[in-house]
Amino acid sequence: MSGIITKPADMDAEDWxxxxxxxxxxxxxxxAESVYFTxxxxxxxQELWLKLCxxxxxxxxxxxxxxxxxxxxxxxxxxxxxxSHLNEFNTxxxxxxxxxxxxxxxxxxxxLLCSLPQSWNVFRTAISNSAPQGxxxxxxxxxxxxxxxxxxxxxxxxxxxxxxxxxxxxxxxRGKSSKKxxxxxKSTNHKDFKCNHCGKKGHIKRxxxxxxxxxxxxxxxxxxxxxxxxxxxxxxxxINAVTTAVPANACKEEILFMSCLPRRSTHHIRIWI
Numbered sequence: 001m002s003g004i005i006t007k008p009a010d011m012d013a014e015d016w017x018x019x020x021x022x023x024x025x026x027x028x029x030x031x032a033e034s035v036y037f038t039x040x041x042x043x044x045x046q047e048l049w050l051k052l053c054x055x056x057x058x059x060x061x062x063x064x065x066x067x068x069x070x071x072x073x074x075x076x077x078x079x080x081x082x083x084s085h086l087n088e089f090n091t092x093x094x095x096x097x098x099x100x101x102x103x104x105x106x107x108x109x110x111x112l113l114c115s116l117p118q119s120w121n122v123f124r125t126a127i128s129n130s131a132p133q134g135x136x137x138x139x140x141x142x143x144x145x146x147x148x149x150x151x152x153x154x155x156x157x158x159x160x161x162x163x164x165x166x167x168x169x170x171x172x173x174r175g176k177s178s179k180k181x182x183x184x185x186k187s188t189n190h191k192d193f194k195c196n197h198c199g200k201k202g203h204i205k206r207x208x209x210x211x212x213x214x215x216x217x218x219x220x221x222x223x224x225x226x227x228x229x230x231x232x233x234x235x236x237x238x239i240n241a242v243t244t245a246v247p248a249n250a251c252k253e254e255i256l257f258m259s260c261l262p263r264r265s266t267h268h269i270r271i272w273i
Contacts, residue, residue, distance in 0.1 A: 024042075024048055027049070027052075039051050064099050064101060067096050067099060068101070071093075074088065074092065075117065076115055076116055078119055080117075089111075105139070109136035109137060109138040109140075112142070113128065120148075127141060195211075197211040
C-alpha cells in the first residue's frame with residue numbers, strides 16, 4: 001500500500017510495477033462506476049488508496065453521525081444469515097475506527113447482542129447471564145452466536161424430516177383404506193345430525209322413516225285421485241256419445257239413451273212426458 005517508497009531492495013522494478021498494477025486493478029474492479037472515475041487518474045496503488053480515504057473516510061461530524069445511526073439501527077432479519085450480519089457489523093465498526101471513534105471489545109459485544117431479532121431473546125439472555133463478573137467478551141459472543149445458528153439449523157432440519165415422514169405415513173394409510181371403511185366413517189358422522197322432519201337425532205331427513213311413510217301415503221292419494229278423474233272423464237265421454245246418437249226425427253220429447261254394455265248391443269229407453 002505504500003507504493004514504490006517501500007519497494008524491497010532485492011526485487012526488480014519490473015516485478016514491483018507488475019504487482020502494483022495488479023493491486024490497483026483489483027481495487028478498481030470493486031468500485032462503483034461513479035467512484036471509479038474519481039480515482040481513474042491515480043498512477044500507483046498508494047495514490048489510489050489515499051484518494052479513496054480522503055474522499056470517503058474524511059473525519060467529519062456528518063460521517064460520524066451517519067455511521068452511529070447505522071450502528072444503532074442495525075438489526076438482524078428473522079431467519080437471516082449470521083455470517084452476513086457479522087460482516088455488516090464489522091464493516092460499520094471499521095468505518096467508525098476510521099473516524100477516530102473507537103469502542104472496546106466489551107461495547108462491541110453489547111452492540112452485537114442488541115442487534116439480534118426477537119427470536120434470539122433466549123440466547124441473548126443466556127449469554128448475558130453467563131458472562132463472568134458481568135463482562136462480555138466479543139470473541140466469545142461471536143463463537144456462541146455461530147454455534148447457536150448451527151444448532152437452530154439442525155433442529156429445523158429435523159422438524160422438516162419428521163413432518164415429511166408423518167405426511168408419507170398418512171398417504172400410505174389413506175391408500176390402504178378400503179371403500180368399506182370410508183362408507184363406515186361416513187355413516188358414523190350422522191350420529192350428531194338432527195332430522196329436520198321428526199326432530200330426532202341419528203339421521204337426516206332423507207333417511208327418516210316417518211318422512212318416507214308420509215310421502216308414500218301422499219303418493220297413494222294422488223294416484224287414487226288420478227284414477228277417479230280418469231273414470232269420471234270416461235263416463236262423461238260415454239254420456240256425450242249417447243246423447244249425440246238421438247235421432248233427428250224423435251217424436252215429441254222422446255229421448256234415446258244408448259248403452260254399450262254389453263258390447264255390440266244397444267238398449268233403447270223411451271221416456272214420455
